[in-house]
Amino acid sequence: MENEIVFSDQLLQQIRQAQHVVVLTGAGISAESGVPTFRDAQTGLWERFRPEELASPEAFRRDPRLVWEWYAWRRELVSKASPNAGHLALVELEKRLPVFTLITQNVDGLHQRAGSGVRFPVIELHGNIQRTKCFADCQIVDTWEEDGELPPRCPRCAGLLRPDVVWFGELLPAEALSAAIAAAAGCDLFLSIGTSGLVEPAASLPYRALAAHIPVVEINPHPTPLSSLATFAIPAPAGEVLPALVKAVWEV
Numbered sequence: 001m002e003n004e005i006v007f008s009d010q011l012l013q014q015i016r017q018a019q020h021v022v023v024l025t026g027a028g029i030s031a032e033s034g035v036p037t038f039r040d041a042q043t044g045l046w047e048r049f050r051p052e053e054l055a056s057p058e059a060f061r062r063d064p065r066l067v068w069e070w071y072a073w074r075r076e077l078v079s080k081a082s083p084n085a086g087h088l089a090l091v092e093l094e095k096r097l098p099v100f101t102l103i104t105q106n107v108d109g110l111h112q113r114a115g116s117g118v119r120f121p122v123i124e125l126h127g128n129i130q131r132t133k134c135f136a137d138c139q140i141v142d143t144w145e146e147d148g149e150l151p152p153r154c155p156r157c158a159g160l161l162r163p164d165v166v167w168f169g170e171l172l173p174a175e176a177l178s179a180a181i182a183a184a185a186g187c188d189l190f191l192s193i194g195t196s197g198l199v200e201p202a203a204s205l206p207y208r209a210l211a212a213h214i215p216v217v218e219i220n221p222h223p224t225p226l227s228s229l230a231t232f233a234i235p236a237p238a239g240e241v242l243p244a245l246v247k248a249v250w251e252v
Contacts, residue, residue: 005244011232014215015249018188020099023090024180024205028194028220029238030106033081056168060135064160068151071163075129083114086193086238091115092246101183105195105202107165123176123183125202131164140164177201184208191217193238197224206230 015021027037049070053059060067091114094100102122104111107129111122133140135151136159144152144161151160166172180202184190190209197203206216206226218230219241227233234241 005234005236005241007234007245007248008232011217012249014189015245018097020101020183020187021093021097021189021191022101022103022183022187022205022209023093023191023193024184024195024202025090025102025104025106025111025193025238026195026199026202027106028196028222029084029086030081030108030110031194032086032237032239033084033110035078035081035106035108035110052168055165057135057170060160060162060167064135064162065150068162071129071165075163078108078110078129081108081110083110084239086242087111087114087116089238089242089246093242094119096246096250099187101179101187103180103183103202103205105199123180125166125172125176125180127163127165127173129163129165132161133164135160135162172201180205181208185212185214187214189215189217191219192226192230193219193242195220195224196222197226 031037054067054070087110090102090111094102094116100120102111102116102120103125104122105125107124107126109128109130111117116122131140134154134157136154136157139156141154141161144155146152151162153159154161184205185208187209190206192206195202209216210229215231217232217234218224218226219234219236219238221235221237223235
């Protein structure tokens, strides 16, 4: 780190005294691990497609094999990525705080691979690209017969299998969204990390915290609609800020 990050005493004290901290993460923290954001330019065979053209129930009905193969390509990209220092620092926060809620818009599972979710489950608002479910009944499927057909078939009902992610036109998982809303409005401190603040309903979560007079910290190298309203805005990458923050709070 070229320049040491200096945090306000007020922020450090609020973290030390907090009984419940909520963190919302977006594509920025995964981008620091080399995971392309959803709307980054496609490469190779996928250059002629826009992601929005492939991530919908309509696209799957139209050409299920194409969508399945695109997500297989994306899973391969994710599998080559490793959790970064920001992910690991959030694991430390989970270990040290009385109550910790990690809400993520990312579908790559990097938080869990880093070690998050041991004490408190990670709330995945948009699903997880590593999980598979049946397109017909939406039930998770762990194993299926590999007979060369793509997408594979559900072993229960023979429906087509799809990734367990939220597509355009679909609702977020009700249980996950309810838990996220309750945490945002009932915590002591809210951190918004690497998210553009443009994708609803996740974008509304820090504003729910502000409405409840809960301090909000934004960590993002790029300005967002939240930046001017956040209690503390730190314009730097999560991989730099979070390890330094953990060190400053607990003097480790």
